[in-house]
Every structure is written in structure tokens, then in C-alpha cells.
Amino acid sequence: MQCWFFTVSFQATHHSGLGLISPAGANAIAGLAGEIAFNPLKLLLLVIWVYLGLYCVQRVEFSLVVPKSRKPVVNILTLIFGPIPLLMFLIKDVLKTPLPERGNFFEALKDRLTTISDTIKSSKLMGGSKESLIKLMDSSGTELKELYGHGKIRRQDSHILDLTEKIIWDALQDRASDILIDPKSDSVYIIRFRVDGVLREVDQLDGATCPAVINSIKAISNMDISERRRPQDGAFVAKIPDGTVSFRVASAGVLNGEKLSIRILKQDASMYTLESVGLTEKQRTIVENGIRKPSGMILLCGPTGSGKTTTLYAMLNKIDFYTRNVITVEDPIEYVLPNTSQIEVNAKAGITFAKSLRSILRQDPDVIVVGEIRDEETAIIALQASQTGHIVLATIHSNSTASALIRLLDLGVTPLMLATGINxxxxxxxxxxxxxxxxxxAKMSREQIRIFEKKKVNYANIYxxxxxxxxxxxxxxxxxGIYDILTLDDEIKAGLANNKLPIENLRKEGDQRGRSNLQKQALLKVVTGVTSIDEMNRVVG
Ligand SMILES: [Zn+2]
Known part of the structure; x- marks a missing residue:
């Protein structure tokens, strides 16, 4: 069948450059071409073959069988040889699987084919605009496709909009928390997903396609498309079969073009519980007791992306919303909590953390959540609230429990306020x-085993x-999560209140103490097979 393709190429040569071919050769080719041209069945089969090749290139997710880097080569082979390369890769994949796992060869091949056909089905759903599983909308509920003209979308635009939807859909399927689109050069843009906190390149788009995709995202986020250099912020939502997901978008002009960061905000917080976030039994008891108290602040700290918000919501899920009035101030609202009042900070509209907090205090709350303490005013109002019969849950950007205290002191809070407010x-x-x-x-070195034996640590469950x-x-x-908890007991409180806690010591030793506590917690996760030695070293090494 392959030779048909080449015969047709000859036919084209025959028409365009007859002068270059000898009369005898031309006659022979004309004969061959004639044979094809006048055999409608073969012509039909050829068309089907080419169509199958095109279909495979467009629809099949080859990454299931070949590395993404080889996709261009596989695409070309598929265009020439039709679905044969795909079949060959599948067979190679099956043969690569060790015999006991693989079982019957044909059964295994059938399994692989089913997986491939599943990806075709899902990409079909993605491709067809009417049956699309995902709908992108701006904050007023206008669909992306409506923004691009009422019903009549140019073919070119339609392709871009499908591509935009596909990127967003893929990110959701991959459990990504962020999507980053960066120009690598004038002609190449890379698309990366952050999954489990680690960035992974998922695709490259050319310099003509990607700016169009960026524009479609900016359009749906109500951002100015013509402004490419000045940083902008925006937001959009996606309707998927499971519900609605919100996205925050930030753009900025960079060296080779425009960069886009999209943050995916999870909607359902009910899945986060104190039992599942990673606290040890002892730590959980401490936190639960803290929440049950009638007043006082629980301060969550850690760098950006350390899971503070998740822990915050897990704590909130322990609170009975029917008997306690819960009000939150957040920037942005990351999860929707039923039966609570959630206020979103909007600096442009003059709604700041401090202003919102003041208005909240007039609404007789029992529990107040402060998304993040960033300034003196917010810190002071929040601490005052924690001294006057409210439980205050707040986060602050700092590396350790000690540096959280220092950060508050630096913001202008008095030591006495810390001592009386924070639990x-x-x-x-x-x-x-x-x-x-x-x-x-785990394959461990003798050295590693020696260390574990010396510390009397059971290393049998390390993976x-x-x-x-x-x-x-x-x-x-x-x-x-791995946690280090500091309870402000009477001794620490007295030390703070009487100014007897040397801040310089706190600065030096506090960080070290917090670090080694986190290291201990990480080791606990290693020896119980939850994480690996490498990962422990990456996070707290
Ligand atoms: Zn795996």
C-alpha cells in the first residue's frame, strides 16, 4: 500500500516537470498514473488511507506509547505510512512489558488499543465545539465563543479556541495547580503545568499560534488584549461536568513576548480534613484543642505554596458552622465554604483586609479567618479580635514559627499583644x-543503612x-503536609509580655529549631513509605 503514495507523487512530478523526465520514463509513469487514475476503487482506498493517517496524527495521543519529543517524527511517519507506525509502537510497547505481567500477547495488544481508542473518544469530545466537556466563561457568564463573534467564528479562530479549551482541560485532568505560558524565543512558546508543586513542560506552541491562545485567555479574563507589556490581572471560570472551577490570570511583558500565569482555584474544600492533611496524632490533638477554645489566634505560616490555605480549610471543616458564626476575608477566595460568609479583598475597589475586618467585627462573628496578614493594620485588628472573644485563624508569610513572631514584631505589633493574642x-x-x-x-547505600542503623530507625519500609x-x-x-507546631504556653507568653524573650536568640535559634523539627517530620514520612529520601532532601534538606 505504501507504494501507492509514491506513485501519486510521481504523478505530480509528471505534471509539473515533464521536461526533466525522458520520454520513455514519462510514458511508463503516465501508464502507472493512468492505472491509478482510472481505478476508482484504488483511488478511494488511497483517500481512505491518507485520511486515516491524518486522523491518527490529529486525534491520537501518541504520548501513551512514544516520548513527546519524538512526536514530530511519528507524525511524519504516520502521514506517509498511515496507522502502521502506531500499530508498530503498540506492538513494541506490548513486547517491552515483562512476560508475567503481560500475559497473552493479543489480549495485551487489545488492552492497549482500547486505551488508545479511549483517548480518541475523549479528544473527539474535546474537538467538537457543541459536545465540548469544558466551557470557558468570563466573570459575567459570557462564553469564550460568544466573545469571538456571535455564532460565526472563523475556522482559524475556532481552532485557537479549541486549543485554549484543550490546554485548560488537560491542566484540570493532570491535577495542575498552575498553568504557565512563556515565550522561549520569538518562534517558540512553552506551556508548563505545576503538578504537586513541580513544574513540568507539557507542550510547545509556535510563535503564530501561542499569542492567539494568550489573547483568547486575556479576552475571557476581561483583560486588555492590546496591552502586551504592562502587567495585568484577570479571572475566568470553566464549567466542567464536575462543577465550576475558577482561574486567576496574570500577564506580563517579558523578553521575547508575553508571559501568562494561570492559577487554578479549587472549589470544593470539604475534602480537606485535619485527619488527611498530614498532621501526626499528637499534632492533631493540639490543633483541635486550639480550635475548641473560645478565643485566641491560630497562626499558619510557611512559604508560598506550602499548603497553608489547605490546612486553614481543614481546620474550618472541624468547626460547626450552624452553631458558630464564621466569616472569612480572603484574597482570593480559594474554596467555597457553604454556611459561612466569605469576603473577597479587592484593593482596586478599596476593599482591604483591614477594612473588611473592621466591618466583620460589627457582625458578631465567633470565628474569623484572615487570608493573609500583610500589614500592621490587619495584624493589629486581627490580634485585638483574638483577645476579645473570637477565634482567629490567619496565615502569614514566613519560614518558621519563630520568624512568624518576628515578622509580626517587625510589622509593629507589641510583644504584649502577641502574648495575649496568639495560642x-x-x-x-x-x-x-x-x-x-x-x-x-529503596536501593540504599551502605552509608545510608549505617546511618539508619545508628539512629535505630527501621528502614524496611523506605521506598x-x-x-x-x-x-x-x-x-x-x-x-x-509536614508540620512544626509552637504552642504559646504560659512560659513563652510571660517571656514575651515581660520582654524577656531575647528577640535576637529567637531570630537565630528559632529558625534552626523549626527546621530540624520539620526534618524530623519528613523523616517520619520517609520511614513509613509515604515519601522518598530524595523528596525529603528536596523539601527540608
Ligand atoms: Zn506511578
């Missing part, structure tokens, strides 16, 4: 969980990451 400071990091489908017993289809080859799936 608990929780410092945290996120550590990746090993993928349960592929983790393998290494491997990588499989489930975890996109990373070896990790999901994340869990």
Missing part, C-alpha cells in the same frame, strides 16, 4: 507522596520513586 503557631511545608502504583523498595502512566512518569502522586 498556636503552625509552620508547614508540602512534601510529595510516592505514587502507590509504582513505588519500589524509591519509579514512574508510571498514573503519575506521568514522575513517581509521585499528590502531596501531604
Amino acid at each position: 498556636l503557631i503552625v509552620s508547614q511545608r508540602l512534601i510529595r507522596r510516592l505514587c502507590k502504583y509504582c513505588k519500589a523498595p 524509591d520513586p519509579v514512574g508510571c502512566e498514573q503519575c506521568y512518569g514522575t513517581g509521585y502522586y499528590g502531596r501531604v
Whole structure:
């Protein structure tokens, strides 16, 4: 069948450059071409063959069988040879699987084909605009496709809009928390997803397509499309079968063009519980007791992306919203909590943390959530509230429990206010969980084993990451928190109140103490097979 393709190429040569071919050769080619041109059945089969090739290139997600980097080569082979290369890759993939796991060859091949046909089905759903599984809308509920003209969308635009929807859909399917679109050069843009806190390149788009995709995202986010240099912010939502997901968009002009960061905000917070976030039994009891108290502040700290908000919501899920009046001030609202009042900070409209907090205090709350303490005013109002019969849950950007105290002092809060307001400071990091489908017993060096034996640590349940289809080859799936908790007991409170807690010591030793506590917690996750030694070193090494 392959030779048909080449015969047709000859036919084209025959027409365009007859002068270059000898009369005898031309006659022979004309004969061959004639044979095809006058055989409608063969012509029909050829058309079907070419169509199949095109279909495979467009629809099949080859990454299931070949590395993404080889996709261009596979595409060209598929255009020439039709679905044959795909079949060959499948057979190679089956043969690569060890015999006990593979079982019957044909059964295994059938399995692979089913997976491939599933991806075709889902991409079909994605491609067809009417049956699309995802609908992008701006904050007023106008659909992306409506923004691009009422019903009549140019073919070119339609392709861009489908591509935009596909990128967003893929990010949701991959459990991404962020989508980053960066120009690498004038002609190449890279698209990366942050999954479990780690960036992964997922695609490259050319310099003609990607700016159009960026424009469509800016349009749906109510941003100025013509402004490419000045940083802008925006937001949009996506309707998917499971519900609605919100996105925050930030753009900025960079060296080779425009960069776009899209943050995916999760909607359902009910899945986060104190039992599942990673606290030890002892830590959980401390936190639960802190929430049950009638007043006082629980301060959550950690760097950006350390899971503070998740822990905050897990704490909130312990609170009975029917008997306690819960009000939150957030920037932005990351999860929707039913039966609470949630206020979103909007600096442009003059709604600041401090202003919102003042208005909240007039609404007789029992529990107040402050998304983030960033300035003196917010810090002072929040601490005053915690001294006057409210439980205040707040986050602050700092690396350790000690540096959270120092940060508040730097903001202008008095030591006495800290002593009377704060009950608990929780410092945290996120550590990746090993993928349960592929983790393998760790191969440890003699040196490592010697250290574990010396510390009398049981190293029988330590695992290494491997990588499989489930975890996109990373070896990790999901994340869990590790915590260091500081209870402000009477001794510390007295020290603070009497100015007897040397701040310089706190600055020096506090960070070190917090670090080694987090290291201990991470080691606990390693020896129980939750995470790997490498991951522990990456996060708290
Ligand atoms: Zn895996």
C-alpha cells in the first residue's frame, strides 16, 4: 500500500516537470498514473488511507506509547505510512512489558488499543465545539465563543479556541495547580503545568499560534488584549461536568513576548480534613484543642505554596458552622465554604483586609479567618479580635514559627499583644507522596543503612520513586503536609509580655529549631513509605 503514495507523487512530478523526465520514463509513469487514475476503487482506498493517517496524527495521543519529543517524527511517519507506525509502537510497547505481567500477547495488544481508542473518544469530545466537556466563561457568564463573534467564528479562530479549551482541560485532568505560558524565543512558546508543586513542560506552541491562545485567555479574563507589556490581572471560570472551577490570570511583558500565569482555584474544600492533611496524632490533638477554645489566634505560616490555605480549610471543616458564626476575608477566595460568609479583598475597589475586618467585627462573628496578614493594620485588628472573644485563624508569610513572631514584631505589633493574642503557631511545608502504583523498595547505600542503623530507625519500609502512566512518569502522586507546631504556653507568653524573650536568640535559634523539627517530620514520612529520601532532601534538606 505504501507504494501507492509514491506513485501519486510521481504523478505530480509528471505534471509539473515533464521536461526533466525522458520520454520513455514519462510514458511508463503516465501508464502507472493512468492505472491509478482510472481505478476508482484504488483511488478511494488511497483517500481512505491518507485520511486515516491524518486522523491518527490529529486525534491520537501518541504520548501513551512514544516520548513527546519524538512526536514530530511519528507524525511524519504516520502521514506517509498511515496507522502502521502506531500499530508498530503498540506492538513494541506490548513486547517491552515483562512476560508475567503481560500475559497473552493479543489480549495485551487489545488492552492497549482500547486505551488508545479511549483517548480518541475523549479528544473527539474535546474537538467538537457543541459536545465540548469544558466551557470557558468570563466573570459575567459570557462564553469564550460568544466573545469571538456571535455564532460565526472563523475556522482559524475556532481552532485557537479549541486549543485554549484543550490546554485548560488537560491542566484540570493532570491535577495542575498552575498553568504557565512563556515565550522561549520569538518562534517558540512553552506551556508548563505545576503538578504537586513541580513544574513540568507539557507542550510547545509556535510563535503564530501561542499569542492567539494568550489573547483568547486575556479576552475571557476581561483583560486588555492590546496591552502586551504592562502587567495585568484577570479571572475566568470553566464549567466542567464536575462543577465550576475558577482561574486567576496574570500577564506580563517579558523578553521575547508575553508571559501568562494561570492559577487554578479549587472549589470544593470539604475534602480537606485535619485527619488527611498530614498532621501526626499528637499534632492533631493540639490543633483541635486550639480550635475548641473560645478565643485566641491560630497562626499558619510557611512559604508560598506550602499548603497553608489547605490546612486553614481543614481546620474550618472541624468547626460547626450552624452553631458558630464564621466569616472569612480572603484574597482570593480559594474554596467555597457553604454556611459561612466569605469576603473577597479587592484593593482596586478599596476593599482591604483591614477594612473588611473592621466591618466583620460589627457582625458578631465567633470565628474569623484572615487570608493573609500583610500589614500592621490587619495584624493589629486581627490580634485585638483574638483577645476579645473570637477565634482567629490567619496565615502569614514566613519560614518558621519563630520568624512568624518576628515578622509580626517587625510589622509593629507589641510583644504584649502577641502574648495575649496568639495560642498556636503552625509552620508547614508540602512534601510529595510516592505514587502507590509504582513505588519500589529503596536501593540504599551502605552509608545510608549505617546511618539508619545508628539512629535505630527501621528502614524496611523506605521506598524509591519509579514512574508510571498514573503519575506521568514522575513517581509521585499528590502531596501531604509536614508540620512544626509552637504552642504559646504560659512560659513563652510571660517571656514575651515581660520582654524577656531575647528577640535576637529567637531570630537565630528559632529558625534552626523549626527546621530540624520539620526534618524530623519528613523523616517520619520517609520511614513509613509515604515519601522518598530524595523528596525529603528536596523539601527540608
Ligand atoms: Zn506511578
